[in-house]
Amino acid sequence: MTDLVLRGGMVIDGTGAPERRADVAMRGDMIVAVERDVAANGATVLDVAGRVVAPGFIDIHSHSDEAMFVNDALESALHMGVTLVVCGNCGGSSAPVSGLAEAELDRELARLDVKRTWSSFGEYAAAVDRAKPAINVCSFVGHGTLRSCVMGADARPPSAAELERMRALLGRSMDEGAIGLASGLIYPPSAFGTTDELAALGAVVREKGGLYASHIRNESTRLLEAVAENVEIGRRAGVRVELSHHKAAGQSNWGKVRESTASIERARAEGVDVTADQYPYTASSTGLAVTIPNWVHEGGTQRMCERLKDPAVRERIRGEEVETGRAWDRIVIARARHHVEWAGKSVAELATAAGRDPLDWSCDALIEHEGAVDIVHHSMSEDDVRFVMAKRWVCIGSDSRANAPYGPLSFGKPHPRSYGTFPRVLGRYAREEGVLSLVDAVRKMTALTASRLRLRGRGILRSGAHADVVVFDPLVVADVATYEDPHRYPVGIEHVIVNGGLALASGETARGRHGRFLRLGADLGGR
Numbered sequence: 001m002t003d004l005v006l007r008g009g010m011v012i013d014g015t016g017a018p019e020r021r022a023d024v025a026m027r028g029d030m031i032v033a034v035e036r037d038v039a040a041n042g043a044t045v046l047d048v049a050g051r052v053v054a055p056g057f058i059d060i061h062s063h064s065d066e067a068m069f070v071n072d073a074l075e076s077a078l079h080m081g082v083t084l085v086v087c088g089n090c091g092g093s094s095a096p097v098s099g100l101a102e103a104e105l106d107r108e109l110a111r112l113d114v115k116r117t118w119s120s121f122g123e124y125a126a127a128v129d130r131a132k133p134a135i136n137v138c139s140f141v142g143h144g145t146l147r148s149c150v151m152g153a154d155a156r157p158p159s160a161a162e163l164e165r166m167r168a169l170l171g172r173s174m175d176e177g178a179i180g181l182a183s184g185l186i187y188p189p190s191a192f193g194t195t196d197e198l199a200a201l202g203a204v205v206r207e208k209g210g211l212y213a214s215h216i217r218n219e220s221t222r223l224l225e226a227v228a229e230n231v232e233i234g235r236r237a238g239v240r241v242e243l244s245h246h247k248a249a250g251q252s253n254w255g256k257v258r259e260s261t262a263s264i265e266r267a268r269a270e271g272v273d274v275t276a277d278q279y280p281y282t283a284s285s286t287g288l289a290v291t292i293p294n295w296v297h298e299g300g301t302q303r304m305c306e307r308l309k310d311p312a313v314r315e316r317i318r319g320e321e322v323e324t325g326r327a328w329d330r331i332v333i334a335r336a337r338h339h340v341e342w343a344g345k346s347v348a349e350l351a352t353a354a355g356r357d358p359l360d361w362s363c364d365a366l367i368e369h370e371g372a373v374d375i376v377h378h379s380m381s382e383d384d385v386r387f388v389m390a391k392r393w394v395c396i397g398s399d400s401r402a403n404a405p406y407g408p409l410s411f412g413k414p415h416p417r418s419y420g421t422f423p424r425v426l427g428r429y430a431r432e433e434g435v436l437s438l439v440d441a442v443r444k445m446t447a448l449t450a451s452r453l454r455l456r457g458r459g460i461l462r463s464g465a466h467a468d469v470v471v472f473d474p475l476v477v478a479d480v481a482t483y484e485d486p487h488r489y490p491v492g493i494e495h496v497i498v499n500g501g502l503a504l505a506s507g508e509t510a511r512g513r514h515g516r517f518l519r520l521g522a523d524l525g526g527r
């Protein structure tokens, strides 16, 4: 018995093996055959001649932690061919929460009009399952979240007792399914964390068979030192390390990715299991609050906003460097919920129009929005993006929250990567520019990522694997979303199948919701 057959396509199985002509048959949530001339046996048959059939793409760096409670189809991710989003990145996760972590999450959820029904990681995982997302979800524990639960947003190392509580909470969360730990060392309170603390937490991740990911402490002037810190954490804790969205930010740092990737390759040769991921754009996106030094964030978002009202604090800030720099003409407002008209304009432009100094304008904007102003920062070089992409050990992640072109997620001008990342690598970088082959591009979105996560039976297209599948037209696939007009689905992604069910059919969101929360132990991880 077979439920669904994809007939006549070119299979790229994710492993890096050359493409070959084969039918793909599925029964229930499994792939049961990948071979020529599969018998239909009454199954639904989709003619996919001329199309590539590949494992569903895995977004190793997603911020869709709460998006499924607003848009259960996770549509911008689904339309890119993504069948698994890995959440909890850059130091922040939706669970576990208590104390300050609870207050900070609830403020964010209120903006999305979502009511929290969980505190522990296990309760969050169950809430995601109840939301019935269209695609699969898993999550790290955020290091900043962990710190907020145990020690608020204090700018100091943890006491021995606090460190033990963090280790216990991390261990319990991983027993409940978290895939590991992710730090965000430019974002307080994760940024207040020490190397010793992260190595001690990393040891828990190793014991439980998980992965440690890091938005490293500096991606500009001190890029190499920041890579070295995480290599040291990997070495000391014996934990596998994933360096998030690898890049060199700021024009004076362009080209440094050659040294940083060489240092990663040296560490790998010495036995530290460290890799990186990347998104295919020369702009980053984050919060406007990164233009404010860490000390101002001590105590949490509300304390930061109070401090920013003080002219003396502003004067001190003005005299201090911040990692992201303050190139106001390159910092563009993406989303500010009280001022939709700001979206797409630079801080320089908006401050001039308001007759304000850009730093004062930014402080006022942060106060008015309780710290929640999103920016797009044009900070990288195209040469660096290409150089990193050509590295075989670098996988692809969007670094975005799933959006949708309608409803509450459609406002502002968010970074186009939430709609374009995977098609852009396949279209622009593989087909048009030849930076990598199509087969290798698929590998970097599937089997390579799956091997980092130690996913069981996903990220590979073979009989016996879970039926997470994408069908795309290799001659057409491309991103369409731009910085000016970001809420646009890509072209060429035709069908997406999640756990055997059609989630995207002929380019349209299907009605079925077949995604699951994937848990450490049952679905992935292990030593």
Ligand SMILES: [Zn+2]
Pocket (backbone or CB within 6 Å): 089, 090, 184, 215, 244, 245, 399
């Ligand atoms: Zn990040």
